[in-house]
Structure formats: C-alpha cells, structure tokens
Amino acid sequence: MIFSTTKGRRLKLRSTPFPPAWREILHRRFPLLACLPPDDLRELEGRIQVFLAEKQFEGCDGLVITDEIRVVIAAQACLLLLHRDTDYYPDLKSILVYPSTYFSRVTEEDEEQQAAFAGQSWQRGPVILAWDAVQGAVSNPWDGQNVVFHEFAHQLDEEDGRVDGVPVLAAKGPLPERLSRYRSWARILSQEFAQLQQASAAGHASVLDEYGATNPAEFFAVATECFFEKPRQLREKHPELYAELKRFYQQDPAEWDLPAPFTPEANT
Ligand SMILES: [Zn+2]
Incomplete structure (x- = not known):
C-alpha cells in the first residue's frame, strides 16, 4: 500500500538524527526558533527532514542551491505544519529560488505586463521565492512580513482544490x-x-x-x-x-x- 509505505518512510525520516550542520544553520539564520517550545523544535526538525527528502529545490538565474537555502526555507514551511495531521503540501513538488526579486508576466485588466515578485505560489505547481526576500524575512521575525509563511499558506489554502482563503x-x-x-x-x-x-x-x-x-x-x-x-x-x-x-x-x-x-x- 502506497499510503503505509509513505507513512513508514516519513516516520523513519522524522526519527533520523538531525544533522548538526543543519541545526547550526537554523540557530544562525532563523532567530524565531529560539522562542519555540523545545518539543515543537524537535518536531520541526523531524518535519524538515521529510520535507527535504520529498521536495525538489531548483536555483534560477544562476543561483546555486545550498543546504542553507534548503534548510532555511524548509524550516519556515514546516513551522506551519506542526501538531497537525499533514500530508506535507501534497501538490507541491518543487521550490524555485531566484537570487533576488524576479520579474514575471501578469495579466491586469486584459493587458499583459511584467511585474516584480518576492514570491509566488502556483496551484498544483511550484512555490517560487526570491532568496534575498527570504533572508530579509527570516532575519526580521517580528515585523509581520514573511514571504515563506505567505506562499506556503497559499499552498495550505489550495489543498481542497480552491484558493479561497479557506484551508x-x-x-x-x-x-x-x-x-x-x-x-x-x-x-x-x-x-x-x-x-x-x-x-x-x-x-x-x-x-x-x-x-x-x-x-x-x-x-x-x-x-x-x-x-x-x-x-x-x-x-x-x-x-x-x-x-x-x-x-x-x-x-x-x-x-x-x-x-x-x-x-x-x-x-x-
Ligand atoms: Zn499571496
């Protein structure tokens, strides 16, 4: 059964010791985590391991994907999943990361134009993030702005097939x-x-x-x-x-x- 295989694999990943180098990255780059209850932090580390085993990261415009990029993004995405019976963003296969704000075509009032983005979430498609915006968000955890929380909230919203503000x-x-x-x-x-x-x-x-x-x-x-x-x-x-x-x-x-x-x- 696919379900039990997935479940078993995830349980195993969650109980695998968390790499000390990843913990060091989190400690250095994600100050919000210092406020988390210790049990939540342990749960988060397990969820990060599942997330990173299941999702592809792709660097765009020459950005080379590093463990730092993967761990910092995964940690924020997985914070939204704690304590819940989750399927780890089932429609999401890949996260595309640009070095900085990128341009994409949008249609506004029937006119196609280029607009600048710090992040996007496509229904049944990728999450796209600008690494400089992610770094800004993670290093300033109390300003109410976080592009990763934002785009992954859209992913949660779409799990029922509609992006309508009701997950x-x-x-x-x-x-x-x-x-x-x-x-x-x-x-x-x-x-x-x-x-x-x-x-x-x-x-x-x-x-x-x-x-x-x-x-x-x-x-x-x-x-x-x-x-x-x-x-x-x-x-x-x-x-x-x-x-x-x-x-x-x-x-x-x-x-x-x-x-x-x-x-x-x-x-x-
Ligand atoms: Zn949005």
Missing part, C-alpha cells in the same frame, strides 16, 4: 462539528476581511498588512504572517481571528517565550 479545517470527526468549524471560520474571516478592506480604503493602519484586503486568499496568507510574527498584537487587536488561526495551526505563538524587550506596541 482544510476539519477532514475528520462528526459532521456537525466539522460544519461548525467551517461556519465559524467563514463568519470571522469574512468579518475581519471586510474590516481590513474598510481600514485600507480609509487609510487607517492595521496590525494586518493592507495587502490582505486584496481578496480572501490573500487575507488568509497575510493573517498567517501576522499570526506567527506579531502574535501578541494580533491577539490583542483581533482576538477572534487569532483564536481561529490558533485552532487551525494548533499553535499559540502569543504564548511563546518572545524576546525581551518585546511589547505589544513594538511592532504595530
């Missing part, structure tokens, strides 16, 4: 319970999305980046960045949204051992 919330369990999860998500996320649209139109600042006002899919991706990078501000200003994301991600970053001096006002 798979409850695949198992009694139907009434599952329905209530979806109802609660729909009510709170659409309320919060509308609020961000209004704030953005009125020029009011929000703890959520105004790019989230673009559409519900971008709202979920932006809210994910904020959940992990400005958790206390998000919990304080948008407690219902924080609670929904906490239930989905099964993590509570506002309770992590955040660095001092870290105050709720520091990064709003």
Whole structure:
C-alpha cells in the first residue's frame, strides 16, 4: 500500500538524527526558533527532514542551491505544519529560488505586463521565492512580513482544490462539528476581511498588512504572517481571528517565550 509505505518512510525520516550542520544553520539564520517550545523544535526538525527528502529545490538565474537555502526555507514551511495531521503540501513538488526579486508576466485588466515578485505560489505547481526576500524575512521575525509563511499558506489554502482563503479545517470527526468549524471560520474571516478592506480604503493602519484586503486568499496568507510574527498584537487587536488561526495551526505563538524587550506596541 502506497499510503503505509509513505507513512513508514516519513516516520523513519522524522526519527533520523538531525544533522548538526543543519541545526547550526537554523540557530544562525532563523532567530524565531529560539522562542519555540523545545518539543515543537524537535518536531520541526523531524518535519524538515521529510520535507527535504520529498521536495525538489531548483536555483534560477544562476543561483546555486545550498543546504542553507534548503534548510532555511524548509524550516519556515514546516513551522506551519506542526501538531497537525499533514500530508506535507501534497501538490507541491518543487521550490524555485531566484537570487533576488524576479520579474514575471501578469495579466491586469486584459493587458499583459511584467511585474516584480518576492514570491509566488502556483496551484498544483511550484512555490517560487526570491532568496534575498527570504533572508530579509527570516532575519526580521517580528515585523509581520514573511514571504515563506505567505506562499506556503497559499499552498495550505489550495489543498481542497480552491484558493479561497479557506484551508482544510476539519477532514475528520462528526459532521456537525466539522460544519461548525467551517461556519465559524467563514463568519470571522469574512468579518475581519471586510474590516481590513474598510481600514485600507480609509487609510487607517492595521496590525494586518493592507495587502490582505486584496481578496480572501490573500487575507488568509497575510493573517498567517501576522499570526506567527506579531502574535501578541494580533491577539490583542483581533482576538477572534487569532483564536481561529490558533485552532487551525494548533499553535499559540502569543504564548511563546518572545524576546525581551518585546511589547505589544513594538511592532504595530
Ligand atoms: Zn499571496
């Protein structure tokens, strides 16, 4: 059976000792990890090993893929998977990495033009990232901006076949319970999305980046960045949204051992 083979292989990978050189990379490049509970860190290391065994990395525009690039990206992608019954981004085969912001064709108002990107996520296709943007995101973990969290949130969103801001919330369990999860998500996320649209139109600042006002899919991706990078501000200003994301991600970053001096006002 393919399923049990995959499951067995993943369990084995997760229990393989984590290479000390990779741990050193994480320690040096991903300061957010210093705040994670020790059990989460151990789980993350296991998930990184599965992710790196299953996904291809391709360097673009001459970028040579190194262990540092693979480990730094994998760690951020896998942080979104902790504590969950996950299939490791099943539609994703490869991650393309450019040295810096890259240009890609977009169609806007029926006109094709070139636009600059720090990252993209294609449905049933690759995640594309600019390495300089990834490095900026990982070295500044409390500014609410993280291109890797953003693009991998899109990957989670598409697991049910639609990119609509609603990931798979409850695949198992009694139907009434599952329905209530979806109802609660729909009510709170659409309320919060509308609020961000209004704030953005009125020029009011929000703890959520105004790019989230673009559409519900971008709202979920932006809210994910904020959940992990400005958790206390998000919990304080948008407690219902924080609670929904906490239930989905099964993590509570506002309770992590955040660095001092870290105050709720520091990064709003
Ligand atoms: Zn996006």
